[in-house]
Amino acid sequence: MNAFTLSESAIDGSALAAALADAAAGACVTFEGWVRNRNDGRAVLRLDYQAYAPLAQAEGERILAEAAQRFGVAARCAHRTGSLAIGDLAVWVGVSAGHRDAAFAACRYIIDEVKQRVPIWKNEHYADGESGWLHPDNTPVAGPAAAG
Amino acid sequence: MKFRILYFASLRDAAGCDAEQIESAHADARALYEELRTRHGIVLSAGRIRLAVNGEFATWDRALRDGDEVAFLPPMSGG
Numbered sequence: 001m002n003a004f005t006l007s008e009s010a011i012d013g014s015a016l017a018a019a020l021a022d023a024a025a026g027a028c029v030t031f032e033g034w035v036r037n038r039n040d041g042r043a044v045l046r047l048d049y050q051a052y053a054p055l056a057q058a059e060g061e062r063i064l065a066e067a068a069q070r071f072g073v074a075a076r077c078a079h080r081t082g083s084l085a086i087g088d089l090a091v092w093v094g095v096s097a098g099h100r101d102a103a104f105a106a107c108r109y110i111i112d113e114v115k116q117r118v119p120i121w122k123n124e125h126y127a128d129g130e131s132g133w134l135h136p137d138n139t140p141v142a143g144p145a146a147a148g
Numbered sequence: 149m150k151f152r153i154l155y156f157a158s159l160r161d162a163a164g165c166d167a168e169q170i171e172s173a174h175a176d177a178r179a180l181y182e183e184l185r186t187r188h189g190i191v192l193s194a195g196r197i198r199l200a201v202n203g204e205f206a207t208w209d210r211a212l213r214d215g216d217e218v219a220f221l222p223p224m225s226g227g
Contacts, residue, residue: 033227049226050156052219054203056226079226091227111227119200119219120226121157133157134225 004060004077006051011078013092020074025096027103031111033091035084039134043127047084052119063113071106073097079120149175151212153184154200154219163188175212177201181220192222 017030035047056079064075075095084090093110097103125131151170155163163184174180181194199206200219212218 050160051226052154052156052200052221055200055205055219058204115227116224118226119156119198119221119224121222122225122227123157133161133222 020096027100029103029107031093149214
């Protein structure tokens with residue numbers, strides 16, 4: 001099983017967390033990113049995630065390897081692709097470590113790097129019928145398909 | 149030279165396809181991007197784009213070769 005997975009179907013966080021179990025671990029930190037019903041003041045109906053799958057897989061694995069090296073943790077991450085509804089689990093990060101400081105720091109590192117570096121894009125569909133691809137800071141990309 | 153170009157997100161919407169085979173005289177990735185930007189009316193300038201060649205990130209000084217698969221990646225927004 002890969003440490004980083006792209007998934008077209010629902011992510012099972014508890015199954016991923018179980019894979020982190022280790023008798024030497026004294027801490028487990030998990031992060032769940034959920035689809036929110038509003039962004040930048042606009043009502044959101046659903047999201048579509050698009051990924052450049054081979055490169056997303058490779059870059060995701062690199063980030064997890066960096067976290068293992070820097071913080072001395074075991075880590076996994078899963079990210080959805082395709083169409084998601086409000087409340088769906090979009091991204092899951094889990095880290096186990098000897099102590100909580102390393103686990104918290106590594107979890108934060110992984111989600112921040114994933115958002116910046118893994119080639120995945122989020123298209124928000126708004127209640128007013130418009131849609132738009134987002135920048136990492138959640139502002140719309142200017143262009144014909146942007147929300148305006 | 150022949151290239152396979154991959155499009156994602158707003159670039160895919162502008163190009164109207166997820167990939168295309170093209171013929172271009174440009175071995176310079178930036179010049180190739182500008183050619184495609186003009187052809188498809190892509191808004192994002194090259195400064196906002198990351199380059200990937202044959203499935204790996206590449207720098208803009210990478211000389212393209214015949215048959216390369218080239219992706220111009222808009223700012224990512226996963227998570």
